[in-house]
Amino acid sequence: MDFTLSAELLDLQQRTRQFIADEVIPLENDPRQHAHGPEESLRDELVARARKAGLLTPHASAHYGCLALDHRAKAIVFEEAGYSPLGPIALNIHAPDEGNIHLMEEVCTDAQKERWLRPMVEGRIRSCFAMTEPGEGAGSDPTMMQTRAVKDGDGYRISGTKWLITGAEGASFAIIMAKMEDGSATMFLSDMDQPGIRLERLMDSLDSCFVGGHGVLHFENLYVPATDVLGEIGRGFRYAQVRLAPARLTHCMRWLGQARRAHDVAVAYARKRQAFGKPLAEHEGVGFQLADNEMDLHSARLNIWHTAWVLDQGGKGNLESSMTKVIVSEAVWRVVDRCVQVLGGQGVTGETIVMRIFKDIRAFRIYDGPSEVHRWSIARKLVSGGTH
The missing domain is CATH 2.40.110.10 (Butyryl-CoA Dehydrogenase, subunit A, domain 2)
Known part of the structure; x- marks a missing residue:
């Protein structure tokens, strides 16, 4: 594996990062959000901004005027989009549409693509x-x-x-x-x-x-x-696997971005907040939590990149995506939980984005296969000798 990012991918990473900072994060407190998610009008505005920036539905094929990102490139762009809870909505890479787009490009007839896939890729429908x-x-x-x-x-x-x-x-x-x-x-x-x-x-x-x-x-x-x-x-279960292995991985990419956001908030707070005569970050009890966060984020990213590499090499990635889904979902949960602890009282209020991320990210250990089911599946492959 080559961990070097091309100049083009680095430029796309920076473009996405700047777009999230300038166009998406300012809308995080928009009142068009409630317990069941952002309203359609907010989604439409976010999608319009991404379309103008040339970042809409970047994983879809060039046939639809999109960037046709491979899995490695998605790992870079989707993490940047995930830095805001609204980022994946803006880029039209949120579940379930992102996984459905991948499946439908593989399986749909031409007529079905024109009727349903094209308007979804263009961000006009969900x-x-x-x-x-x-x-x-x-x-x-x-x-x-x-x-x-x-x-x-x-x-x-x-x-x-x-x-x-x-x-x-x-x-x-x-x-x-x-x-x-x-x-x-x-x-x-x-x-x-x-x-x-x-x-x-x-x-x-x-x-x-x-x-x-x-x-x-x-x-x-x-x-x-x-x-x-x-x-x-009669091939529904097989198609589900076509959809689920890459979709598990893109979930990991997006949630890694949100965990990194929470970590950045906690680090900034620990640098400036004083307690017992020095910044919080200089107390081992806090500093060690931030260090553990950095290691969890790094490990999660490496697992994502490896599985993306396997898929880009033409591998099925079923085992790798299962392992990565467990590793990442549990790592990002630990990261965000530590961030709440570092922030103290602020961590359990809406004063920062961290409480929102904490609530959103808990479900990730359940959907697209609970950790227990993936461990069971991995163990079966180990026993049968099917992991290599």
Whole structure:
């Protein structure tokens, strides 16, 4: 591996950093934000600013006029975007759209790309990904899926309930995962305004960084024509892996940026805050926490870059992305938790951005596979000799 960044990538890193500082951070206290995330009007403004700066949807292909970043370049740009909770929204690289764009570029027909993918890449619409279910349904084990798709003439009828569907409110379309009559799974595309789709409610959650919140969706005999099947019938679980391995990694990139932001706030505070005759940073109890933060951030970044390198070399990266997801999600949590401690009373108030990051980042150890599930998967590969 070569850790050298090209002049072009360094320039893009600096452009993104400056954009976040000048155009995004000033909007962090904009009143168009609430418990279920930023409002659409704020998103539209952020997207317009990124479009003007030439930074919109940088991971999408050159076919759509985008930068077509490889995974290594995404690691650089996405970390910079993540420095603000609003940065990924501005660049149109937030979940679930970022992962959906990657999947749809790989799998969609030309007609589907023009109907759904192009306007999403251009930042004009949003999407959601409907797989997780309540009760006995699909969660960490997608094979437990209860939502069913039944053949009906030239199309399919879908019935079931999904929840924890990020971005559901206000999404223009959904990618819906449903189990077929033979037990396989298929992905379907559907506009959200179709009869048979109902957003039952938004769920209260710790985080407030996703436009459209986390919704409960109910499907009642939703008709999807055969032309709107995503990819091939029965290959839904395989397509989920196409989406999930890179999406796990991009989550790590974005959250690394937010953890770095919290760390910077804590370092600045520890430099200037006096206690017992000297700055906080000169007390070992504080200084050691900042040192541990720096090491966790560095280790997280190296893991991200390595997995990005594996993907760019054509590897599947399933094992590497699992390891990186656990390592990074737990490292950034430790970093932000220490930052709260260093800030003391300010850390548990809205006086700095750190409390907001603390609340948002906790869920990262759960979504895209809880740490326990990834450890279980890694252990299975170790026992079977499948890690090398």
